[in-house]
Amino acid sequence: MTSPTPALVAGHLDPEAARRMNKLGVILLIVGDAFFTFSLVFTYLYLRGLNTNGQWLTQKGAHPVSATYTWLVVLVVAASWLAYRWAERGGTDKARIVLGAGLASALVVLDLGLQVGQMVGAGFTPRDGAYQSAWMALAGYHVVHLLLTLFLGVAIVNRARLGRFAETAWHVTMVGYWWTWLVLATVIIAAATSLATTVPRA
């Protein structure tokens, strides 16, 4: 797979240069995503603070989602992150990457189930009001995050299984950066939605 012609694209740079380059790229993408996430959290907190027309969670039968359930979702994500970290620490140990990333991906699937379950069982739709809209947007974005992570996790498992990380073991590290951000984002979202629910002065 090596070529005498000068390097054309990133994948065929020397692995260390490629790793540094990809690391910066992944971090920048995470920064962009962070601003996206913060905007959704801002939406939630700002609408709560404004409480326009006294409509934040004051409709008949309106109730916030269960905070316990929310933190359960966080817990499963954190567990998947730990499993992934364990795999990553194993260097290029093929079996360990397959096992760790596989477990992590399975936990992501579980978390997907939990999150979708929470959305379906929440007992409201975005039509019901500002709280319901803002919460659904945050939960929905968590689902998008999980789907993306699942793609990355499955790819790492598959590539490890095929032994295709030899030249490019840094792929595992790059996905690790994303996984860490996933946990952080989940904690931020959960903190906002569980600590700030009803309007204090309402």
Place this chain on the structure above:
Amino acid sequence: MTTSVTAAPSPPVAPVTAGGIMRHLNVVTGIVMGVLLATATWWVTSSTFPVLDEGDHKDDAVTILTLVAWVIGFLIGVGAFVGPARWLLGRDLTVEDEHYLAGKDAGVARYFRFTTDHKVVGMQYLVTTMVLFGFGGTLAMLIRTNLITPGSRFVDPATYNSLVGIHGITMIIATIIMVSGPFGNFILPIMIGARDMAFPRLNALSFWLLFAAVPVLISSLFLGGISTGWSAYAPLSDQANRGMDAFLVTIVTFAISTGVAGMNITTTAVRMRARGMTWSRTPIFVFGTVASVALGLVAFPMFEVAMIELGMDRGMGAGFYDPSIGGSGWLYANLFWLMGHPEVYVILLPAIVALMEITPVFTRKPLFSFTSAILGIMGIAGLSLFVWAHHMYVAGWAPVLGGPFMVTTELISIPTGLLFLVLLGTLWRGRVWMRLPVMAVYALLWNFTIGGITGIYLSDIPVDQAMHGSMFVTAHFHYTLMGAGLTGAMGALAYWFPKMTGRMLHEKAGAIGFWVAQVGFNVTFMGMFAVGLAGQPRRVADPGTYFRVGNLISSIGAYTIMLGMLTFLGAIIYSWRAGSVASASPWGARTLEWQTPTPVPLENFEVLPVVTQDFYGYGEDGHRAAAGAPAPGTPGGPGAPPPQGPDAPPQRVEVGAP
């Protein structure tokens, strides 16, 4: 990361068939796939979605999903997902595949498929930008035609509002990409001595996302138009017709495109600079473009959120902006301007730094005060994130914050002043070789002075009470975005045209077109300042007899701009087809893009250059820009310097006081 790997680089698991599916994909398959997926989505959603008891959300949901399906289908069809899919499957692209993707030996066909070569992407951006300007400009002419006489019924109010909205968003998109798209992609990697962008496939992705967004934007014309202006203030945008759905899908697609491009250009500039190109030897164009796209990377996600929430409001009946169930238009306004003010500098910075690149070449002097340029760029980029609420002085959302935002806004005048200092200092006692590129510097300094000073009026809260939402604001930001931004982009095009097309831009026709457009521009927007001061609100279809004279003047000016721009366009088309053939370095400039042959070969450099000093050493005896592969036939070509080692300090000759 240890290198004691289990096996030597392993062969592909499954033998890759010569080619694979990606060799059959191009823009046509993209369009077919997009239309198919959109049609299927439309059919499925419109036959299964329930009609909710209140509102008309079903139509909007169907429209949004159909348009999103078009974008996704197009990307699948054009082959954007081949790379990730093969990564998932562990069948990484071979060198042969990558050469295919880069468009090696592919001729003109490479411009019509998912090609990763940054030069192809740059040309694709250039043509797209010009198409968008043509479209947006046509709408502007319709607007001005309607305003020639009061009570004109050239178009009805609904159409007029749509024209204003579509003109606005088209021009915003066009100006955002006008420098960092064509020149940031084509020129910047060569300028820093790289073979390509850091992430070539993402580079192609960002262009084709933009390409996919253009038909969505145009479809808004047939879905009732964008009747809210490009700011799409909620809750007006909640109740607007389905053109708004097209608008929000356009924005989300474009925001992803811009974010990906921003990440890519930033990584390229930070990580891929040639050996010896320290930050102090990096051309200023790189700094400004990176500041701009990095700003875009953080600003656009906020707009994207605003648009997704708008989509939820419209398609699902959510309550983000609907006050009756607890939403607020102020939420939208904040998210919009959190993007909206950095965006102004996303547009301006690349245009100004392009001219900073041009000025030393045509004055045969070093760039004056490189430090000021860096400080100016960083100051503007930093402050621009903290000024958004000056667009909302009269919104009433937080009157106490008016003072602090006035402070940050007026502070921006200091770094902006530094940019003026750099340009004026470089002109000072230069030997100004008055060619088309440097003419843009003069036009920009004239226009941007007016744009900047009128911005000071608007930054003052009491004065803004009288001017907010009036034509004065419209004139002000046209002076900055068009008078400074577009002018800079035209200069950049004239400057890099020989490198990109291999031919010289026709000097006389180009200059006539340029100056006619500049004169028309000043007439148009001086008239607009006048009617704004007299109290004409923005975006009114029928401003009334009181403003007749000013509006007539503006319209005459607008037709003059059209004449000038058409002449300029004619010069471009003529020169592209039949202009005189350009040498590799027709301006005698020193930056690396002029040290490679024209047309630029696939990997830009035969041997990667090593940089030993910066590129502004004009007038310094015996010092010439380093070049790895000096092109044959370069006029005034570099007497190749004795290699001084990659870490030799930039050499400067201090001169006495003037």
Place this chain on the structure above:
Amino acid sequence: MSTGRHEGQRLDTRTTWRRPPVLPILVIWAVLTVLLLLFAPVPARLMGRPASPTMQEIETTVTWFTGLSAPVAALVWAILLYSVFRWRHRGPQPPPEDGSGRRDNRRVFTIWVLGSAVLCLFLLVWGLVVIAPRTSEANPAQEPILVDVTGQQWAWSFTYPDEGNKSATELYLPVGQTVAFRVTSKDVIHSFWLVQLGIKVDANPGETTVATVRPTQIGTFQLRCAELCGLYHSYMQTTVHVVSVADYEAWAQSPAEAHS
């Protein structure tokens, strides 16, 4: 290296400011400054005769800002003009030799930064000082007349709580008295703009915003919507009648106008 060599000058012993190019640029600068100063009153003229102290302040500020920016703009344009005529190299080929290799000038940099900082500081002080009395105007000794303003697509309506909730579709105000507008909207965001009185505040659905003004001119003025609010935005305007106190009271006593 003589920086002025391409101008074909002999060694010049005059002080910096008296040598070309500084002296001719100073002359051009002075001429342009004077011209721009003559232009300075024009924007305020275009804004029309002020009908309130608020508008008076705005027009004064505009005139001062124009006057103060005159020398700044004149400096930029003077250098541009001079360079076009004196530093221009003609012909299709680049100039045979480079210009001066000078890259920096500490003194110029320092003066430039200090100058722009002082100007900026002036703007800030000016802006903040002008804001201060305006906020206190919200709590004048005299109780302001309240007017509830409602925007809806595409008309304004007014209610006078002090006058037994009298409602109207044209605005009547007594001269010389402070009026506080409580502005809201029924549907989308509008902007309540009393053009000649120099106040503007958005009408937000679900929120009430306040603006205060004291009209000082009797006459009829314009109220326009300044935020695009849909189809007939350009027709969402009405007349403001500033009348004598006696006329105002007579109007307030008259039966409410019938409005559709």
